[in-house]
Amino acid sequence: MFVINPRLSLPDHEIVIDAIRAQGAGGQNVNKVASAVHLRFDIQASSLPGELKARLLAQRDRRITTDGVVVIKAQRHRTQDRNQEDALARLRELILAANFVAKTRKPTRPTRGSQQRRLDTKALHARTKALRGRAEE
Numbered sequence: 001m002f003v004i005n006p007r008l009s010l011p012d013h014e015i016v017i018d019a020i021r022a023q024g025a026g027g028q029n030v031n032k033v034a035s036a037v038h039l040r041f042d043i044q045a046s047s048l049p050g051e052l053k054a055r056l057l058a059q060r061d062r063r064i065t066t067d068g069v070v071v072i073k074a075q076r077h078r079t080q081d082r083n084q085e086d087a088l089a090r091l092r093e094l095i096l097a098a099n100f101v102a103k104t105r106k107p108t109r110p111t112r113g114s115q116q117r118r119l120d121t122k123a124l125h126a127r128t129k130a131l132r133g134r135a136e137e
Helices: 028-032 050-058 080-099 112-130
Strands: 002-005 008-010 015-020 036-042 069-074
Touching: 002 080, 015 080, 036 080, 050 080, 069 080
Parallel strands: none
Antiparallel strands: 002 008, 015 036, 036 069
């Protein structure tokens, strides 16, 4: 069971993890050992709540394919276990980002006191500027 937060978790069979060879420099080890990890997670077929699925699919993230499959490639670390943990952590972050719903802003009106203070400072500025005019002779 993959725990995302205390109220949200996924069965292990919904996450497919494949070991692949890492790219880039690394010498002989990189050519012999499959230490990188490909994680695949099908959003549509998952047991996530429908609302969360919709928000995940609506995210403009290059890791989500047009078919609704999350593909994460982890190859930062030398060991397969650490790369697997890294991929799962990135999946967790992606799902938690979609799980967060910003509160809708309720429009408010300025208080009577703030309106009065604004008008008082405007009047003060107007008087100050009026005194800057040319002196009459």
